[in-house]
Amino acid sequence: MIVEGSVLPVRRANVDTDQIIPARYLTRIDADGMGEHLFEGMPDGPHLLAQHPGASIVVAAENFGCGSSREHAAWALLGRGFKAVIAPSFARIFEENAYTNALVPIVVPAAVAEELMSAQHIVIDVAAETLRADGGEPVSFSLDPLRKQFVLGGGFLQFLNAKIPEIRSWEAAR
Amino acid sequence: MPRSLFDKVWDAHVVEELPGGNALVFMDLIVAHEITTPPGAIAIERDFDDRLYDPRRIVAMIDHVSPAKDSATALQGQTVRNWAKRQGIVFHDIGDNGICHVIVPERGYIGPGMTACCGDSHTCTLGAFGAFALGIGTTAQAGAMLAGCLILQRPKVMRVEVTGELQAGATAKDLALTVIATIGFRGGTGYVLEYTGSAIRALTMEQRMTLCNMAIEAGATTGMIAADATTAAYLAATPNTPAFSLDVQADPDAEYAKTVTIDGSAVRPMVSWGTNPGECSPIDGIVPFDAPAESLAYMDLKPGRAMATIAIDQAFIGSCTNSRISDLRAAAEVFRGRKVTVPTIVTPGSQVVRRQAEREGLHDIFQDAGALWTHSSCGPCLGMSMGVLAPGMRCVSSSNRNFPGRMGDGGRVHLAAPVVVAASAILGRIASPAELPAVRETVLA
Ligand code: SF4
Numbered sequence: 001m002i003v004e005g006s007v008l009p010v011r012r013a014n015v016d017t018d019q020i021i022p023a024r025y026l027t028r029i030d031a032d033g034m035g036e037h038l039f040e041g042m043p044d045g046p047h048l049l050a051q052h053p054g055a056s057i058v059v060a061a062e063n064f065g066c067g068s069s070r071e072h073a074a075w076a077l078l079g080r081g082f083k084a085v086i087a088p089s090f091a092r093i094f095e096e097n098a099y100t101n102a103l104v105p106i107v108v109p110a111a112v113a114e115e116l117m118s119a120q121h122i123v124i125d126v127a128a129e130t131l132r133a134d135g136g137e138p139v140s141f142s143l144d145p146l147r148k149q150f151v152l153g154g155g156f157l158q159f160l161n162a163k164i165p166e167i168r169s170w171e172a173a174r
Numbered sequence: 175m176p177r178s179l180f181d182k183v184w185d186a187h188v189v190e191e192l193p194g195g196n197a198l199v200f201m202d203l204i205v206a207h208e209i210t211t212p213p214g215a216i217a218i219e220r221d222f223d224d225r226l227y228d229p230r231r232i233v234a235m236i237d238h239v240s241p242a243k244d245s246a247t248a249l250q251g252q253t254v255r256n257w258a259k260r261q262g263i264v265f266h267d268i269g270d271n272g273i274c275h276v277i278v279p280e281r282g283y284i285g286p287g288m289t290a291c292c293g294d295s296h297t298c299t300l301g302a303f304g305a306f307a308l309g310i311g312t313t314a315q316a317g318a319m320l321a322g323c324l325i326l327q328r329p330k331v332m333r334v335e336v337t338g339e340l341q342a343g344a345t346a347k348d349l350a351l352t353v354i355a356t357i358g359f360r361g362g363t364g365y366v367l368e369y370t371g372s373a374i375r376a377l378t379m380e381q382r383m384t385l386c387n388m389a390i391e392a393g394a395t396t397g398m399i400a401a402d403a404t405t406a407a408y409l410a411a412t413p414n415t416p417a418f419s420l421d422v423q424a425d426p427d428a429e430y431a432k433t434v435t436i437d438g439s440a441v442r443p444m445v446s447w448g449t450n451p452g453e454c455s456p457i458d459g460i461v462p463f464d465a466p467a468e469s470l471a472y473m474d475l476k477p478g479r480a481m482a483t484i485a486i487d488q489a490f491i492g493s494c495t496n497s498r499i500s501d502l503r504a505a506a507e508v509f510r511g512r513k514v515t516v517p518t519i520v521t522p523g524s525q526v527v528r529r530q531a532e533r534e535g536l537h538d539i540f541q542d543a544g545a546l547w548t549h550s551s552c553g554p555c556l557g558m559s560m561g562v563l564a565p566g567m568r569c570v571s572s573s574n575r576n577f578p579g580r581m582g583d584g585g586r587v588h589l590a591a592p593v594v595v596a597a598s599a600i601l602g603r604i605a606s607p608a609e610l611p612a613v614r615e616t617v618l619a
Contacts, residue, residue, distance in 0.1 A: 012468060014359065014450050016577040023558040027239075027246035029212035029253050041579035043472060063360045066393060066450075067577055068556075069295040070210065071311035089363065092327075092395060093295060097311035145194040146325070156313055160321035161222060163190070163198060167322050170189040171200065 001126040001152055003083045003104055005056030008048065009117035015042060015060060016067030017094065021076040023068075034072050035079025049080075057124070059116045060087040065094025074101045084124055086131075088113050099147035100156045106131065106141050126151060176425035178331045179400050180366045183306040183422060187289045189323055198323045203283060203290040203307075204315065205274050206263075207237035208250040210293030214316030215257045226261055227322035233283050234258040235266035237274045238552045239559045247559070272524025272550040275299040275494035279383065280526050282412025286401035287422040291318055296494050296574065297396070298389040302382035303409075304401035304422060306366070309390060329395045330431035332357070332365040336373035338439030343608065345504070346381035347496055347572065347591035349373070349436075350388035351444040351454045357434055359452030362394030365431065368424065369399050373438025379408040380498045387495045388574055391451040400424060445481050445604055446576050446589040448473060453576075457481055457594060457606045472578050473586050474566070481604050484588070486570050488563065489518040489545075489599035490581075491592045493555040493573035497523030499530050501572065501592045506536045508596035509543040511613035515602040518545035519561045521553035545599065557582040570598040 019042035021034055028034075039045030049055075058064075058077065064087040065073060074097040077085065084104035098105040104126055108116070116122065119133035126148070130138040143151070150156045177185070189198040206215075211234065218224060226232070234254055242248035251268075258265035266277055275296050278284050286304035291297060293315040300307035310324060318324050334353060340346075353367075367389050369382075377385065382399050389397030401420050409415050446454040447461045448469035455462065461470070463477040470476065475484070491497070491505050502522060520540045522528040528550050531537055537547045554561030555573040563569055563585025572595050576587035588604060597607040 014577075016450075016575075016580075018556075018575070018577050018580050022579055022583065023556040024562075026209050026558070027244070027250065029216065029250055031213055041577075041583065043578055063363070063393065066360070067295065067575060069293055069309040069311055071213075071293075071313060074311075089360065091360075091393060092363065093309055093311055096314060100311065100313040144196070144327070146192050146196045147194070157217065157221065157317055157320060160317040160323065160325070163323065164227065164321050167189050167198070167200065167227070171322070 002123065003126060004121065004123040005083065006052065006054060006121055007117065007119050008052045008055035008058050010058055010060040011117065012042065013061040014063045014066055017065055017070050017073040018067055019045065020065065020073040021070065026070060026072055031075040034076035038076040038080040056081050056083050057122050058082055058085040059113055060085060061113065062088050062110065064090050066091035069093045071097045071101070074098050074103050078103055086113060086116055099144065099150055102151045102154060104151055108139065108141055112139060176427040176429065178428040178430060179304065179368055179398055179422065179424040180306060180331045183287055183289065184328065186287065192325065195327050196325055197328060199326050200289060200323050201291050201318045202231060202288040204232045204318050205278055205290065205292035205297065206232055206234040206254065206315070207274050207294065208254045209238045210312050211315065212250055212253040214312045214319065215253065217316055218320050222320055226319050229261045229263045231322070232263045232319060233278065234263050235271045235274055235277060236268050237271065238556065240271055240551045241268050243559045270525055272527065273494045273497065273552055275387065276497060276523030276527065279303065280412060280524060282409055282414035282416060285409060285416035285418035286405060286420060287418070291315065291324055295390045296387055299383050299387040299494055301386040301389065301396045301398040302379060303405055304399060306396060306398065308396045329366045330364055332362065332367050332432040332434065333430040334367050334369050335371040335433065335435045336369065336438040337371050337435060338437055339373050339376050340438050340441055343443055344441040345591040345593065346377060346384035348444045349438065349441050350385050351446070351451065351589065352436060352441050354388060354392045354452045355454055356436055357392055359391070359450045360393040362389065362392035365394050367392070367394045367397040369397060371438070374399060375402065378500065379404060380500045383498070384495055388451065391574055443591060443594055443606055445594060447475055447481065449576060449578050451574065451576060451589055454589065455481055457604065482606065482609070484604045486516055486598055486603060487567045488516055488561070488569040489514065489595050490554045490561060490569055490571040490573065491595050492519070492521030492523065492553045494523065495574045496572035496592045497521060497527065499527050502527070502531050502536050505592040505596040506539040508593050508607050508610070509545065510539050512543055512600050512610065514544045514599040516599055518599040519548060519554055520545050521548045522550045524550045554581055556580065557585065570595050570604060
């Protein structure tokens with residue numbers, strides 16, 4: 001699986017999920033319609049998006065996706081055409097939500113993220129866990145080996161569904 | 175090997191170890207509310223014949239927007255309502271509801287040694303009962319409803335030992351802010367915080383909930399406090415008292431990935447000045463000189479500004495951090511016989527809290543002071559349905575988040591304890607209750 005595209009640099013640290021998608025838009029019973037409001041809660045967010053039309057990879061600063069557990073943050077990024085987020089660190093719940101929705105969450109050292117913010121074009125080989133910016137040297141990263149399969153093939157709920165007999169017998173023996 | 179409290183609860187719920195340090199972890203309780211549950215419930219109905227692992231392990235409620243503010247939020251409520259009805263799930267509807275993190279403990283749905291999850295980050299509140307309780311996304315919650323389990327990376331454990339005892343004037347909220355300022359706003363990432371020490375043991379259950387509520391604001395998976403006689407007494411008075419034992423305790427020689435010690439006697443009333451909960455100062459302090467420019471630009475503050483000179487436009491007492499009866503009692507003591515000078519909203523955390531407050535006459539004190547006393551709800555906390563801020567408006571709030579835009583686009587939030595919010599509402603600026611002139615007899619009469 002190859003993910004490639006141009007970059008949206010989010011230099012602000014601690015961008016919480018309210019900034020990614022404000023609460024006033026959490027009024028739907030499905031995952032649709034979030035993309036058009038992406039980053040509306042971040043100071044200068046809409047302006048930043050307008051400066052980088054067609055970007056499909058977010059490169060962010062520390063602690064991206066902290067705060068509220070809302071999966072709407074992942075849905076908003078996907079809805080706007082983003083396929084991967086690269087950052088020095090993610091908040092736990094955002095990272096889990098990214099994996100289950102096949103929005104590739106990639107952790108790189110802060111200095112690498114800093115460099116990638118000014119890249120023109122990034123190519124990510126998800127299966128091989130490497131990325132290249134503007135044809136430069138490959139940078140390797142590592143994904144959670146279990147959750148990587150949900151990025152490559154989906155099936156998070158199917159995976160759990162298949163575990164039910166085992167879970168039932170565990171519970172019976174508890 | 176000696177184990178922590180977290181280790182014991184976790185180990186007792188692992189169904190299977192999975193690759194990459196993950197585990198299949200059984201959930202004793204799943205809490206569901208109208209904002210994050212519908213897409214998951216609909217996915218299970220569509221793809222898995224509406225089959226749930228065990229509806230008796232789910233508690234559902236209308237929570238964030240109650241009553242509905244428009245047709246869209248009414249549809250969210252109706253979706254959860256219909257789903258709960260057809261699945262036989264316990265459901266707290268409008269009139270019998272409130273904030274899930276207030277309802278779940280007060281009704282006795284959580285107990286020591288249990289695991290719990292909800293599509294809501296402040297589920298860590300329930301860790302006050304010696305439970306492992308955490309916030310998750312909609313899809314993970316759907317997985318727990320379908321198969322009874324979450325897939326989780328085993329977190330590390332940080333012991334947060336609070337020695338001494340909180341002094342008069344310092345509250346659990348101040349301790350929560352002090353913990354975040356000490357370990358750092360993201361210092362808890364990858365950890366469970368296990369709070370121990372004499373100052374923790376002396377806290378009431380409501381204070382413990384306030385403390386654990388803000389574990390997520392340090393990035394932690396959750397916070398936990400071992401159950402004791404205080405826990406047992408609280409649970410004994412709830413209507414659905416779970417079967418519980420106080421046996422799940424950390425071994426005395428348990429090893430922790432990290433230990434932080436905080437002097438509880440030195441905790442002072444705190445107020446945030448920045449755009450995350452770690453950016454806070456003592457109320458008699460200043461905006462620090464090394465404060466990040468980005469935060470100060472958003473908050474329209476300059477370094478060196480004395481906290482107690484910052485004028486406010488609105489005050490809010492409520493949220494899952496500070497909307498329980500003890501919070502309202504403390505705020506009422508400050509309001510009694512005085513008048514607010516800015517719009518002030520007081521929102522109880524549940525209908526049970528609301529009715530108790532009214533039995534005690536607290537609603538009269540708030541309303542005599544000129545504050546708005548509302549029904550129970552998340553209210554202004556998340557800028558979704560009431561008390562939303564306009565750009566540039568400044569609100570002192572007893573809630574837990576001050577991120578940009580949290581209470582409304584461009585709105586500025588200062589986090590503080592309910593007594594500080596009340597004093598600030600009266601003086602129209604950030605203020606400590608200690609600053610208030612005594613109430614004159616004539617005002618009381
Ligand atoms: S009160 Fe605020 S923080 Fe708590 S659950 Fe409601 S919206 Fe979330």
